[in-house]
Amino acid sequence: MAFMPELPEVQTVRQGLNKLVKGSKIKSVEVLYPKMINIPAEDFEKKLAGKEIIQIDRRGKYLLFRLSDDLTLVSHLRMEGKYEVQSEGTERPKHTNVVFHLTDGRELRYKDTRMFGKMALVKNEDVYKLSGLNKIGPEPTEQDLKFDYMKEIMHKSHRKIKGFLLDQSKIAGLGNIYCDEVLWLSKINPEQLTNELSDDEIRRLRANIIKEIAAAIKDHGTTVHSYSNAYGEAGQFQNQLHAYGRKDEKCECCGTTMEKIKVAQRGTTFCPKCQKLHGDLSD
């Protein structure tokens, strides 16, 4: 399975980066793929030289490298973006897009097979003006994702629930994998219209989102120690997926063959028996 970073994976990468490069100083930067940067490559390289990496934060699926002089490097891994730290001079993998040379002789590399990832260097005060972050929804946690909020925005949305859950402006951090998982856990059909969900279904969905994301973060967290210098690899959580990637397999709940359809332009796996549309009374 390919590495597809959703919130738990990004959190794991963040933890790894904090262990490896928090407090390090950037000597120089090489941009090998200028398209992924929000400003001209030479400005990017010039502004980053000499900066200290104070810490790495996360918001939704975005990594926020907090730097000295009130700068933040915002990094989105998209599909397959990975970070690794190696000694300077060691062989670089194919598709290395950006190299941060550190003053201690190591280098932090960003590599991305799909070339989809994005980086933006901005002042701290401008982070939440960036496209995407300017309208990002609450984190999927007990404290931030309130039932009343969910009920209110879901009541106003007429799209299919799968599309709603993928929308980062409604709830931050869910991607295709965890959407299929929480819908299966909640026994909700991915094509059910969002405003048609009952209070009980909203309650179940909320509880499963919070529980699932927390469990995935915990699982990835436990594998962190097995990595010495690369934090882009997936953890163990793929072993706990019930819906995603299980097309044509038996539903773990009822034994029915799982089906794959397209919803909101995304591959969507679900159980046609456990996850019926409202009003579908067939077996």
Add this chain to the structure above:
DNA sequence: AACGCGGCCTGTCGGC
């Protein structure tokens, strides 16, 4: 204004 959809990317895989 909310929402759908094409485009961005490259590696992999199935079909002929």
Add this chain to the structure above:
DNA sequence: TGCCGACAGGCCGCGT
């Protein structure tokens, strides 16, 4: 065998 289209998918930007 080799080619080639379909597919994978997060998010931006545009059109309705």
